[in-house]
Amino acid sequence: MTNASTMDHKDLALRRQLLLCTCCGSRATGRQFHNQDTGHGLGDCCVDFVRPRTEDMERTYGVAGVHYLLDPLVKVRTPDAPAQWGHWSISQNLTDRWGEINEAEPDLKLVQPLLISNPGLLDRLRSQMHEEDTFVVHKGGRWGILFELEHYCRESDANAQGVNSHEYPPQAVVEKGLLDGMRAIASQFPGVDFAVPGPGNTYNDRPAAWAFVPDGLLNPDQREQLGTALGSLLRIGAELAKTDPQATSGAA
Numbered sequence: 001m002t003n004a005s006t007m008d009h010k011d012l013a014l015r016r017q018l019l020l021c022t023c024c025g026s027r028a029t030g031r032q033f034h035n036q037d038t039g040h041g042l043g044d045c046c047v048d049f050v051r052p053r054t055e056d057m058e059r060t061y062g063v064a065g066v067h068y069l070l071d072p073l074v075k076v077r078t079p080d081a082p083a084q085w086g087h088w089s090i091s092q093n094l095t096d097r098w099g100e101i102n103e104a105e106p107d108l109k110l111v112q113p114l115l116i117s118n119p120g121l122l123d124r125l126r127s128q129m130h131e132e133d134t135f136v137v138h139k140g141g142r143w144g145i146l147f148e149l150e151h152y153c154r155e156s157d158a159n160a161q162g163v164n165s166h167e168y169p170p171q172a173v174v175e176k177g178l179l180d181g182m183r184a185i186a187s188q189f190p191g192v193d194f195a196v197p198g199p200g201n202t203y204n205d206r207p208a209a210w211a212f213v214p215d216g217l218l219n220p221d222q223r224e225q226l227g228t229a230l231g232s233l234l235r236i237g238a239e240l241a242k243t244d245p246q247a248t249s250g251a252a
């Protein structure tokens with residue numbers, strides 16, 4: 001379990017564009033792959049047709065999620081640039097928290113059929129899930145596990161959780177604490193990507209801590225350590241702010 005790809009595919013830097021499907025000539029959204037003629041690429045229309053007929057899909061057509069069957073772009077803030085929005089290229093919720101395939105919103109998980117048709121891959125990913133905090137996802141051209149730990153805040157839960165709920169801290173305060181905490185723990189988990197997702201990704205837009213773990217990166221002990229650390233982010237972030245005010249300025 002040491003061959004995990006710890007970086008998003010470099011071609012994610014290329015723009016998403018309309019290409020002509022190299023198989024049927026239809027227009028298809030994708031990214032240019034270097035082994036295909038300029039302006040051409042494998043369309044989502046023909047993935048099912050070519051897969052059984054192609055010896056090496058990656059060498060011929062590129063990587064699913066990156067060049068075809070594109071992973072959606074999701075707004076996030078990351079601990080190394082907490083003040084600005086960035087994007088993750090990620091197909092979320094390919095399974096639910098218990099590892100069962102989740103077929104809702106198929107337009108946002110174009111790669112899912114590749115997972116369903118590969119029981120060995122699905123079993124391997126399921127075996128890397130942690131408690132009820134994780135989902136199988138596809139990010140930056142890689143399969144992996146997304147930890148998602150939600151928190152209450154004033155905006156998301158003030159009217160839902162009872163009379164004292166106005167005491168929840170504001171969303172911005174919770175999210176800053178999460179990002180501060182991530183910055184403190186990130187060096188302990190090289191190859192894990194951390195972020196706080198933007199609106200539309202959690203129940204009631206609750207603040208959440210995301211950590212993407214590429215397939216095979218962590219052993220069970222390391223997954224346990226990551227789960228524990230993610231559950232302690234707000235405390236870790238608060239302590240960091242006390243001892244090192246500069247660390248919370250985004251200049252880490």
Ligand SMILES: [Zn+2]
Pocket residue numbers: 021022023024025026043044045046
């Ligand atoms: Zn086609």
